[in-house]
Amino acid sequence: MSTVWTFLWPNTVRSSRTKWMPFSVLHLQKASNWTWAPPPTERGVRPVASRPRPKKKRTYAQMQTRQQRASAEKSEHRPGAGRERKLQKREALPPILIAALDVLARFRATQEPIQNIINPILKNRRFGNRDRNEIRDWVFQLQRQQSTLEKLLEQQVNAVGGVPPDRRMKDLALLLATMSAEMKATFETKTEDLLPESLLSFVQTARDEIQLEGLPPWLFEKLQNQFGDQAKDIEKAFLQKAVPAFAIDTQQADRQGIMKILEEAAIEVRPFSACPDAFWSAQHLPLSRLPVEVAQHVWPMDLGSQLIAHLVGALPSDQVLDMCAGGGGKTKALARTGCKLVATDVSNKRIIAAQKRSGLQHISFRCLDMTKPQLAEGMFDRILVDAPCTGTGTLRRHPDLLSRLNSEKVTEYVALQKQLLQQAERLVAPNGYVIYATCSFLKEENQDVVSWALENLNLSPVPLNELRPEGVLPEHQLEQHTLNILPHDFLSDGFFVAAFSKQ
Numbered sequence: 491m492s493t494v495w496t497f498l499w500p501n502t503v504r505s506s507r508t509k510w511m512p513f514s515v516l517h518l519q520k521a522s523n524w525t526w527a528p529p530p531t532e533r534g535v536r537p538v539a540s541r542p543r544p545k546k547k548r549t550y551a552q553m554q555t556r557q558q559r560a561s562a563e564k565s566e567h568r569p570g571a572g573r574e575r576k577l578q579k580r581e582a583l584p585p586i587l588i589a590a591l592d593v594l595a596r597f598r599a600t601q602e603p604i605q606n607i608i609n610p611i612l613k614n615r616r617f618g619n620r621d622r623n624e625i626r627d628w629v630f631q632l633q634r635q636q637s638t639l640e641k642l643l644e645q646q647v648n649a650v651g652g653v654p655p656d657r658r659m660k661d662l663a664l665l666l667a668t669m670s671a672e673m674k675a676t677f678e679t680k681t682e683d684l685l686p687e688s689l690l691s692f693v694q695t696a697r698d699e700i701q702l703e704g705l706p707p708w709l710f711e712k713l714q715n716q717f718g719d720q721a722k723d724i725e726k727a728f729l730q731k732a733v734p735a736f737a738i739d740t741q742q743a744d745r746q747g748i749m750k751i752l753e754e755a756a757i758e759v760r761p762f763s764a765c766p767d768a769f770w771s772a773q774h775l776p777l778s779r780l781p782v783e784v785a786q787h788v789w790p791m792d793l794g795s796q797l798i799a800h801l802v803g804a805l806p807s808d809q810v811l812d813m814c815a816g817g818g819g820k821t822k823a824l825a826r827t828g829c830k831l832v833a834t835d836v837s838n839k840r841i842i843a844a845q846k847r848s849g850l851q852h853i854s855f856r857c858l859d860m861t862k863p864q865l866a867e868g869m870f871d872r873i874l875v876d877a878p879c880t881g882t883g884t885l886r887r888h889p890d891l892l893s894r895l896n897s898e899k900v901t902e903y904v905a906l907q908k909q910l911l912q913q914a915e916r917l918v919a920p921n922g923y924v925i926y927a928t929c930s931f932l933k934e935e936n937q938d939v940v941s942w943a944l945e946n947l948n949l950s951p952v953p954l955n956e957l958r959p960e961g962v963l964p965e966h967q968l969e970q971h972t973l974n975i976l977p978h979d980f981l982s983d984g985f986f987v988a989a990f991s992k993q
């Protein structure tokens with residue numbers, strides 16, 4: 491580029507901005523293979539590109555200013571960095587532990603949802619399914635127990651004194667504390683050797699106390715107001731690991747046949763009575779090692795999510811809209827009924843992912859903002875509004891979301907949920923059904939939004955059994971127009987669902 495500028499920029503025209511413009515544009519037009527060269531500086535003089543001179547390294551002691559020291563903090567000059575480098579050495583730690591530490595470090599730096607951070611890290615490092623699940627388990631377990639563990643760690647370090655451990659060392663100690671005895675045994679000799687005495691004794695103490703932490707008091711209070719005595723069970727369920735659940739594509743595969751294959755492979759599975767196409771297993775399925783029918787027609791999906799799709803009760807003759815299709819989990823489950831399906835989402839990235847995930851040609855995927863009038867009025871027999879929400883029902887799998895939750899967020903979601911319901915009312919045919927769902931416990935996003943819709947929209951409540959879902963839910967639940975799916979009911983995420991019909 492500097493050659494271009496020297497050529498375009500003879501001394502005669504350098505001094506004035508007005509003179510150089512036509513000159514350079516002329517040359518650029520003539521030489522069509524040239525790209526746009528940057529404009530000169532205000533004074534009209536191009537700085538000559540020079541090679542960067544190698545910087546002279548200083549020792550930490552030679553750094554005088556705060557800025558120099560701050561940048562050194564991030565680099566190799568920092569005191570204690572040697573010990574950290576030792577920790578980072580590939581051969582010092584098992585790769586899956588390094589990956590878990592990297593996820594935590596990136597989460598602290600960006601505060602992005604852990605799920606968004608984990609996936610690229612795991613993809614880049616080519617872990618197998620088992621390793622991925624272990625890394626996820628550790629990181630989520632750590633997030634669930636974070637504040638108890640941090641408090642314990644602080645007490646321990648204060649009691650012992652000495653140099654405070656750096657962040658990575660602390661993370662390692664916290665991770666080791668969250669590991670089950672079985673996982674820990676694999677790494678014990680390699681990792682615990684690296685910990686100083688204070689952190690090692692913390693790991694041992696923490697193991698006994700790790701089950702202590704509950705939900706933050708404000709959330710627990712909300713749960714108590716809504717669910718009374720059940721609040722304790724909900725809290726307990728949140729502190730446990732999610733149970734692996736799976737969906738079967740019963741359009742393509744025979745349910746009995748799949749169950750038989752799993753039984754023969756000595757995989758313990760249990761059917762989910764509320765929803766005939768779902769089952770849960772004591773372990774993650776090694777899909778790549780099982781016969782191809784299983785890998786092709788079985789996919790992991792939370793039981794609560796499956797139940798929502800199932801409650802929609804779509805018939806093969808129905809025109810159905812999945813209004814907030816997201817990653818396409820429920821879309822794929824809805825498609826099993828053979829209905830005519832349109833799936834929309836405001837996020838192009840998600841709708842592309844949903845399309846890939848479904849692998850189905852007969853679903854129409856559209857990237858649309860559904861708070862605006864889109865598609866033809868009254869064209870759908872059933873609409874699922876799986877609304878964007880705070881996600882408090884998924885705390886077990888996304889314990890990090892609590893740190894991002896606040897009352898403004900709740901208000902924003904509620905406004906969005908109302909707009910989406912308004913559009914659903916427009917799009918549904920007379921006597922058609924709108925099924926509103928969230929994965930939240932908050933009354934503001936559930937019962938309050940339903941009351942608003944009943945007052946302000948041309949929608950009336952219908953009992954869930956009018957949607958004709960097959961399967962077994964207690965009759966008293968199906969007679970209601972709303973249902974709370976609580977995490978301890980089916981060891982699933984928590985959901986709320988409400989059914990309306992257009993008058």
Ligand SMILES: C[S@@+](CC[C@H](N)C(=O)[O-])C[C@H]1O[C@@H](n2cnc3c(N)ncnc32)[C@H](O)[C@@H]1O
Nearest residue numbers: 814815816817819820835836859860861876878
């Ligand atoms: C709870 S998630 C949906 C989960 C999905 N149904 C599934 O089963 O995986 C909510 C979705 O609503 C989408 N969304 C948010 N605002 C929207 C809008 N204005 N129009 C359409 N979709 C929207 C988000 O992009 C997000 O994917």
